[in-house]
Amino acid sequence: MNLLSVLIFLPIAAALLVVILPSTFQQRFKYIALGVSLIQFILSIYIYTRFNKVLPGINIENEFQLIEKLPWIRLDLGSIGKLEIDYFLGIDGLSIPFLMLTALIMFVATLSSWEIKTNLKAYFSLFLILNTAVMGVFCALDFFLFYIFYELMLLPLYFLIGMWGGARREYAAIKFFLYTLFGSVFMLLVIIGLYFSVLNPATGNHTFNMILMMDPANYIEGSVFSAMAGQSILGISARLLAFIVLFIAFAIKVPIVPLHTWLPDAHVEAPTPVSIILAGLLLKVGGYGILRICFSIFPDSAVQSAWWIGLIGLISILYGALNALAQTDLKRLIAYSSVSHMGFVLLGIASVTTEGLSGAMLQMISHGGLSAMLFFLVGMIYNRVHDREISNFRGLAELMPQFTFFVMIAFFASLGLPGFSAFMAEAFSLIGAFTSQDVNGLLPRWMAIGASLGILLSAAYFLWTLQRMFFGQIRLKGGETWKNQLVDVTIREKFALVPLAMLALLLGIFPSLLFDKMNASVLALVHLITG
């Protein structure tokens, strides 16, 4: 049994345990989930320390680490050839940060699940299945397997939002599901198209191996997605069309601006732990997919559309920030700030420079931690008084000093104060976008300049919120009752908040902890895309 398989299937085993145990044990389920995420975290740290940073991976199969490859489905389809689907796992510099992030976020989300009081058996089994799916997505190197894990995330999320969510949960859950499914159904067609175009040189079969799909030499001459053949579907170049379809599928997750409307609804209706997972991990699956699949398999189309992707990133940054300014609900504000911050990821990716890609990766990890922290903090207030309207609170700093301390860390880190991870990440993304004009001419400078305006806006909405909610005289809508309910941070909450705050500081001061491990991969990716 390979380490990655343990990492992926440990939660499923725990989920089975939760299902089998009688409901009288239901108060213990959270400890099972907590134990699982702790073990995963230790395992991922172990993998991190053993990770060989010299091997880039990306498009060379034997440079991946912890590879596990088993034949899975071999159906002979006659004229189409033999179906070659593998159980194929492996990691490189692009996936290792996400493994650690997943374990950490799952840990925090479990701690925040203490607030869930009903139907614990169902909750924790769904939660653990979700854990498996997310881990699987970051490790899978076979496109079919990737897709299965990718889709497996939807069902648990649908029920987690739908069953434990707020008042409009039905609407939010189905909207989320339909949006994502819309993207992924068409992704399936591209996967099949790729499968027909690519041959495994070793066996002569068609294959779903992502790494083989990255090598133009493996494409059958004249096949749909062969770069040489230049085929077109319904008047558009087939490769460009496939790229756009895949990009939209992942961009819905990221989310990019015209396709982001599921996100505020899902976040507002979801219970706190699910918001944490959504913001901390699910959005990253989108970014990871764009890097691992869109840009790696269709580098030519990626270069072709880089300008548009950069523009979408810029629009997301500004539009998200402006929307955040206008929100009156604290959770909605943070949801929109996610849209804005994920825009930097797109901008960094679109620049296709080493700085830009490193910045985008760092931004994903940094935002993963920070958004989890922000949602956790909102959840704390909401749990105590069941309200999160910004205007209903004033002077919280006096009432909850420790809470305010954590809020300030999270706010300042998010708005890009030097010393915190988001600063490094946004700075690198911007440098990437800025130099892109000279290095490869993909993005014009004004995009970088426009994006820096986004940092200004995020300072505005975070500081304004801080001022409105935390400073000044204590004035609460609920009066004395609220005052008694708003107790300061408990020990359990500190366990969740401290690691996240540490992550933001650590990556802000020593970003090389991450850059070191992924640099070889980022260089290889840039080389793969720009040739």
Add this chain to the structure above:
Amino acid sequence: MNDLIPYISSSIRDSLASLNFFRAEISLVMGFLVVILSDLFFSKRYPQLSFILTLSTLVLVAYQSSGFLKMVSTPLFGGMIIMDHLAILFKLLFCLASILFVLFIRFNRAFQNHDKGFGDMYSILLAVHLGLNLMAMSANLLMVYLSLEMVSLGSYLMVGYLSAGQRQTEAAMKYALFGAVCSAIMLYGISLLYGFTGTLYLNDPAFLSGLHNIPRMASALALILVFIGIAFKLSLVPLHFWSPDVYEGAPTPVTAFLSTAPKIAGFAVLIKFLEIFYDPESKALSSSILDLNFVLAFLAILSMLLGNFVAIWQNNVKRMLAYSSIGHTGFMLMGLFIFSASGFKAIIFYMTVYVIMNMAAFLIVDEIEEKTGKQYINEYKGLGKKNSLLMISLLIVLVSLTGLPPTVGFTAKFLVFSTALEAYNLSGLPILMIMIITASLSTIVSLFYYFKVPLNAFLRETSGPVQISTRSPKVYMGVFLAFLLLLLIIFPALLEHII
């Protein structure tokens, strides 16, 4: 007359030799007789005898059929029927559907409590099963017609068997009338075909050449008439009107059976017809008489669109499943564009999974209706809280029907998509691309209506939710089938290795 005498001995020899391959069907006939007799004489003393006899007959038939699994294509009885790998696969599929059906009837309360008892139902089933087997093997137009009629007559009886209430009678009547008209049309088409070509054998080269010698309009008309008969069995879109009413009105086990076995047999016959127009060079269908690719794709698109979109507005669960099965039929048509014996693996895989999930869906819906009287989706509110095992099984089945991981419905859907895309690759016909895109969109639409069930069952609350006892054979069966759907995605080799 005298000219034929020299042939008699050889034809007798041929028939006798064929009997050897005909064991499964002989068992069916024997089983049919034994079940009738046992029901007549022993039904009072051993009420379960006919059930056990039917079940063992079906198991025996499955065993006997599987013995010929690896055989090469062999014409039997002077070419009236052809037994090949594909036909055996179809026969095994029918066995699966029939066995599930028999168990389903056995534990259905409406059948248990009915005065008539269920002995006759079993004998009807065995007769229908014989018809299904013959449909899958027939290579002669008369044989096609005879077997099709055999299945249809049995199906009419099944629908009206309980004659409980007006709705059921109406369904049976509608089915019989519609079916009779369609088969008359088909018979007319067959007679035209015979007149044009002078042969009834589908694989006779004279058949195709004869068709080409006739003016295009005339031969196209004859073919269309025959296709109407088949499309009726498949409930493809222009001829689907009967199916929602019949599915809703018929006893639930019968609905489950009708939406699987005869439909699959319809596909078997359709494949037989399409085989004539298969062009081995381009690996695709081609015909100068009728643009078959266009017609098939068009029907598929229509069925997927109508089946899935109309299902959204259904509130009755059975009716929703009926419309969704129209959509599934359209989807299955997509697997017919690639033509080669092994190319049908995708569609056989899909059909197997379809039988399992459709049967499971009706089983669970029937169980809920029996125990709580709830037939409408909005009545399912809060059911999931108390009956988690049953409702989770239903959820798995519905997820599989939608075609999402982690259920084998996804693998099946994936395989059919693969063959359709490959067909597009080979031919480059835009209509195929449109069909594939329609299929993708209808998947999203189907999510919308399938998920109304878990939406009500899990997300909505109701005061005083009903608890259904899990100690019921139908619950066990439903759970088992749902588990199978999960198991098969991890180990598809279990199925692969038969196909």
